Amino acid sequence: MIVEGAIVDLDGARPGYVRIEAGRVRETGAIGTDSSHGTERRVRGIVVPAPVNAHTHLGDSAYGLRPPTGTLAEVVGAPEGAKFRFLAETGAVRKRAGMTEALRRLRREGTAAVIDFREEGVRGVRQLRSAARASGVATTILGRPLRRPVLAQELEALLETADGVGVSSAREEDLENRRRIADACRSRGKMYALHASEESREEPASYLEPRPDLLVHLLSATEEDLRTVAAAGVPVAVCPRSNALFGRAPDLSAFERAGVRTLLGTDNGMLNAPSLLRELEFAYVSQRLLHHPVTPGFLVRAAFLAPWALLGHPEYARVQAGSTGPLLLFRLPSEDPEYALVARATEQLIVRPEGRAAA
Numbered sequence: 001m002i003v004e005g006a007i008v009d010l011d012g013a014r015p016g017y018v019r020i021e022a023g024r025v026r027e028t029g030a031i032g033t034d035s036s037h038g039t040e041r042r043v044r045g046i047v048v049p050a051p052v053n054a055h056t057h058l059g060d061s062a063y064g065l066r067p068p069t070g071t072l073a074e075v076v077g078a079p080e081g082a083k084f085r086f087l088a089e090t091g092a093v094r095k096r097a098g099m100t101e102a103l104r105r106l107r108r109e110g111t112a113a114v115i116d117f118r119e120e121g122v123r124g125v126r127q128l129r130s131a132a133r134a135s136g137v138a139t140t141i142l143g144r145p146l147r148r149p150v151l152a153q154e155l156e157a158l159l160e161t162a163d164g165v166g167v168s169s170a171r172e173e174d175l176e177n178r179r180r181i182a183d184a185c186r187s188r189g190k191m192y193a194l195h196a197s198e199e200s201r202e203e204p205a206s207y208l209e210p211r212p213d214l215l216v217h218l219l220s221a222t223e224e225d226l227r228t229v230a231a232a233g234v235p236v237a238v239c240p241r242s243n244a245l246f247g248r249a250p251d252l253s254a255f256e257r258a259g260v261r262t263l264l265g266t267d268n269g270m271l272n273a274p275s276l277l278r279e280l281e282f283a284y285v286s287q288r289l290l291h292h293p294v295t296p297g298f299l300v301r302a303a304f305l306a307p308w309a310l311l312g313h314p315e316y317a318r319v320q321a322g323s324t325g326p327l328l329l330f331r332l333p334s335e336d337p338e339y340a341l342v343a344r345a346t347e348q349l350i351v352r353p354e355g356r357a358a359a
């Protein structure tokens with residue numbers, strides 16, 4: 001099959017074609033130069049590496065009501081917020097069904113991988129692991145130990161099943177616990193991540209010590225903080241729809257100016273659909289509404305390209321002959337492909353080639 005129009009990857013957005021055969025990119029090149037001599041199915045559109053949802057809490061996806069209005073603590077704070085009451089009161093079967101449905105939705109929208117913060121200790125990690133097994137979505141599960149101070153034994157059990165640890169924030173976890181967690185993750189080659197400057201500003205020195213593999217939010221960070229984070233090279237997952245539900249908006253144009261390695265996430269399953277296409281459009285439109293526009297290319301990198309290096313597959317961010325990483329093909333106009341991906345893409349426009357396993 002041949003997709004003719006535009007290619008968007010780490011080398012930029014450009015006109016071109018991609019020939020796909022049995023799930024592999026067979027060749028790419030300038031339009032009109034392919035070697036199929038008109039014998040293959042041909043569609044007009046855009047080819048891009050499949051996106052990664054870089055921040056979710058799929059564990060609370062079974063929550064079926066509108067989230068209550070209130071402060072962040074009242075809605076998602078531990079242990080008394082609506083989220084943690086829901087998790088405590090809800091049985092494993094229902095929670096698992098919510099996770100399965102959320103993963104199905106991620107898969108249907110072509111999201112190839114997700115990085116999830118899973119609360120509820122070892123049990124929580126196991127629930128998501130079992131829901132993710134047959135989902136077709138590569139699920140990086142960052143668990144959270146329950147006991148404080150953190151016990152070596154619990155941490156060890158957690159890291160046997162989890163891909164790392166995602167803690168609440170530097171404010172809620174003291175330096176000693178953070179060090180213990182980060183050391184355990186590092187020695188096993190696993191990921192250590194945390195939320196930072198969400199409700200109010202925190203000092204970069206606090207959330208950058210010990211150095212995390214991933215930060216989430218930085219909603220209340222100053223431009224100086226963002227430059228510090230950019231210089232440290234730590235990627236940051238932003239979740240503008242979740243922030244907006246609490247009446248706030250990150251200034252993503254400051255992230256772009258500071259050169260922060262920005263990723264995109266959809267945050268809690270109880271707040272909204274885990275849809276990156278919705279998140280992309282909201283991010284773009286809300287920044288224009290706030291008179292702090294970002295370029296579509298910045299958001300395309302955040303959703304489709306930048307996360308692959310964090311997941312250990314930088315080569316997946318390129319569309320080239322022989323590449324086996326998951327791709328997405330959209331039946332979209334290709335004159336301005338980055339804008340089309342950010343503002344015009346919907347699940348219905350995804351072209352699904354035969355024999356392509358991952359996208």
Ligand SMILES: [Zn+2]
Pocket residue numbers: 055056057117195216267268
């Ligand atoms: Zn979160």
